[in-house]
Amino acid sequence: MTATPNQQDSINAAVWNACDTFRGTVDPSIYKDYVLTMLFLKYISDVWQDHYDRYKAEHGDHPELIEELLKNERFVLPRSANFNTLHEARHQPGNGERIDKALHAIEEANLSKLRDVFQDISFNSTKLGDEAQKNDILRHLLEDFAKPELNLRESRVGTLDVIGNAYEFLIKNFASTSGKKAGEFYTPPEVSQLMARLMDPQEGDEICDPSCGSGSLLMKCGQLIRARAGSRKYALYGQEAIGSTWALAKMNMFLHAEDNHRIEWGDTLRNPKLLDGKGLLKHFDIVVANPPFSLEKWGHETAADDPYKRFRRGVPPRTKADYAFILHMVETMKPGTGRMAVVVPHGVLFRGAAEGKIRQKLIEENLLDVVIGLPEKLFYGTGIPAAILVLRKKKIDENVLFIDASRDYQDGKNQNVLRAQDLDRIEQTVRARQSVDKYAYVASPAEIAENDFNLNIPRYVDTFEEAEAIDLKAVREERLKLKAELAVLEEKMTGYLKELGYE
Structure with a gap:
């Protein structure tokens, strides 16, 4: 069975x-966690x-047998x-405490998959108001779901995609209404x-x-495979700093x-946790990020x-971590198959000083493969345009492909x-790896060096549109025609004014 778009829309709404x-009681940056967690619990x-x-229909009303069969599911849900159970008790005091206990019971029953997941969320928190207000809010929330x-x-x-879509819809709406803070955990699905x-992959x-x-980039790679x-023969790894x-x-x-x-939960730059058995940075076939x-x-x-020597090409500026993330990603690519894609602000392409030196070394080591300017x-x-950098451990040549996709x-x-x-055009251009008039340009290492290793896309992709030539003779004829028409109108207006007694 497949859900219809109408079902998806009604679920989202x-x-x-x-x-x-x-709304009006709790800030969106707080209540998003409650709504998303309740969606998880309801699902x-x-x-x-x-x-x-289904087991009851197949085997009859034998609770003990059904409980045994349910142990083979991919998760366990305590009664x-x-x-x-929570909804039936919603009119009683203690909704917050009951929901918290339910979440902890779910975690305990699924420790290998959900360990510590609910430690930062409490439905019994004073953030939701005093006991009476909190109980009333949570009663309404249970009734909504x-x-x-x-x-x-x-x-x-x-x-299952229906639920994934609802999750994505919620995250997108929280991001659009909560600004930068929410945008930190959401990458638009088209960019992913x-x-x-x-x-x-x-x-x-x-x-x-x-x-x-929220894992959207990782899951897009998995969905593609x-x-x-x-x-499902692949593995996803991630680290996130915000609990x-x-x-x-x-x-x-x-x-x-x-x-x-x-x-993993932690600060990737200060304390990377994705390590191998020797305590060194683990290497991956694909590394993607929107830091x-x-x-x-x-x-x-x-x-x-x-200790991991990630900044041997140079230490990025104190106030800009863009190249810190890039250098971390470079160090975690596998020597043979490693490739990476990272979203960056345009300043990464041309800023000088320490960043310029790092950029030069990445180019001289022939790691940079593609630079894509986005709308x-x-x-x-943020309203500013961003770019995607693609780097590879093994490239097919020494050139760098520049794409200006900012107008599509x-x-x-x-x-x-x-x-x-737009996605198809970008992908096809990357695969073809050839210059396209006013859209893409294949630059040699010598050309990039001549530009002092500045990767600003307009230096390579000329999008200048020549203005259409003006026919001065036609313009003059049109002007004379309009002038003659104006003279006729002036003469008529003078006649009307005389008739009305005005000189």
Whole structure:
């Protein structure tokens, strides 16, 4: 069974409407965690109940047998932690405490997949007001998620993607209404898809995002492998500094059945946690990231003594971590198959001093493969245009391909969107690796050196449109014609004024 678009739209609308319970009382940066966590709880409860009913239909009303069969599911849901149990008790005092206990019971029953995921979220927190207000808010929230539109059983909605889409819809709306802070954990799906396609993930690949946010980039790579090979033979790795966002990534992986993953909580630049058995940085086939732009206070003071030697090409500026993330990613690419794609602000392409020296070394080592300029207003929290850098450990030549894709997009009300044809054009141009008039240019190392290793795209891709030649003779004739018409009108107006007694 496959869900219809109408079902998806109604689910999205119902989940977004559930946010009304908090609006005006709790800040969106706080209540997003409650709504997303409740969506998670409702989904696993509905899936669990669906499977229970199916076993009951197949084997009769034998609770003990059904409980044994349910132990083979990919997750366990204790009876006390079921959404329906919480909903039935919603009019009693203690909603916050009951929901917290349910989440902890779910974590305990699924420790290998959900360890510590709910430690930063408490429905019993004073953030939701005093006891009476909190209990009332949570009663409304339980009632919102009990509506028929949010029946998330597989027998109703079909594919798991419906839930993933609802999750993505919520994150997108939180990002668009909460500004930069929310945008830190959300990469527009079209950009994630583009980066996944450029990386061309294959079966068996190990894929990493060192600033993974909610995990959307990683999952786009996994989805591409499944679509092409019908296989889940790959592994996803990530690290996220913000605790609540790390928990969101873990829940997101769980909802998408991405069980072969390792998502760590911590600061990648100060304390990378994705290490191998020898305590060294683990290497990956693919490394992708949309790190926070020009992050300040990133650990500059200890970078020169980095035990992993990530900054041997130079220490990035104290107030801009862009090259710190890039250098970390470079060091984690596998020697043979390693490739990476990273979203950066345009300043990364041309800023001088320490960044200029690092950029020169990456080019001289023949690691930089493609520079893609994206349209403005694609990312939440910033209207500035960004670029994607593609680097590879093994390139087919020494050249760098520059693409100016900044003019190809759908103009949205608040955010611009990359269309399917825009993604196709970029990917095809990268594969062809040839210059395209006013769109792409293949630059040699000598040309880049002549430009002092400045990667500003207009230096390589000439998008100048010559103005159409003006026919001065035609313009003069048109002017004389208009002048004659004006003289006739003036004469008529003078006659009308005389008739009315005006001189």
